[in-house]
Amino acid sequence: MSALNTLFILALAFVAVFVESSFGGLRRLIGVQIDLLPALMVYASLSSGMVTVSLLAVCGGLWFDALSANRLGVSIVPLLVIGFAIQQFRHLILRQETYTHLVLGFAASGFAPLLALAIILSYGGEPILGWGTLWQWFAMTVLGGLLVPVYFQLFNRVYRVLGYERVIESTYRADREIARGRS
């Protein structure tokens, strides 16, 4: 299941990068393209091991940069930092709580673009920045954060479809039935 989970996560990352570059409806509407990878990294780091986190950071980052004018490798670093940080404190995190998913999602989606921009600027890049960048960052943080519970729902559904059906044992036992009345 672990290998399958890794495969699903990588496949979703690939599709997510494609969707980000091909469908610009939200960009036309609010002027912002949401980054789908930080939220996916939150899911990956809460549900899988460090190998999956590393693979997602490297593959997701490289795929993103391949379709972007970013310097190649820029997007790997934020994803890796997010994944590694969550992995380190995984035992302290309430992994099943939607509230936790949201908080981690907001933090990751807000942090990733800031670190990516810092790396781009440190390498002498000239990204388009201004007051509007604040709005873009806010929208990326909020909408990206909201995606984490969606990813959890999505993967839970996929595993429910693919996995064995769980047998729910009833508390009622026929051999313990108390027969009442006159016999």
Next chain:
Amino acid sequence: MKRRHYLLLAVVVVLTLVILNLSPRTATQFKLALGSLFLPLFGLAGSGQQVAEKAGNAVVPRKDLLKQIEQLRRENAELKVQLPRLAELERQNAHLSAQVGFKQSSRLNIKLARIIARDPANWWRNVQIDLGKRDGLRVDLPVRTAEGLVGRVSEVSETRARVVLLGDPTCPVSATVRDALNNVVDQGVIKSPAAVLDEIFVELNFLRNATAVKPGQLVVTSDEGGLFPKGIRIGEIVDVRPVDFGLVHVARVKLAVRMNALDDVWVMMP
């Protein structure tokens, strides 16, 4: 377990540092190779769009189609009347240019390309088109639409190319401001957008004669930069404002092309 984590982290960090410090040429090659992984998905999206368009066309009422045909027929007839006149003018122009010794401008050689992707990052303005080296594209070719200039080709792979759009800092354009009589009023350089969120306005910097620049005047390319042919429409002046305590003036230009609604572009071939 923790030790294994740190080891894995170290490996990924070293790999990332190596990738980040690749030479620009190698990094570009690597990027183009990685980007080609998405080609099947781009193809699928293109086919899906075509199917949707066909489905949309199938439900257009016959009455509307007949109306469009009639309109196109009329336009075609008008153009047919104009064509011999323009051919005669072209012939006269070539004859007179030859007499005066003017260098003949080459015929317009353009290739139609479809936009297949946009930059997923918010801080760049570029798109990818479905033409590449095999179609004769090379870096720095100008890209335009019927309305005006779009940008230039910045990276080329075998089957696709990246076009950096006007307003991106990596696509500076030398521009000329012209008045209603087509006289040159001023010159400047377009290097940045007027605002991060809008793709309609750009800034025209380094104006020399800002007092003569008025709203509504036409902005076209000048051939000073060497990349873009002279006279391609960029947009029109919206306003002029002093910056840096009035030392220099910057004009806001409304682009002729709607960058956020681009579907097809023309690449101007050499």
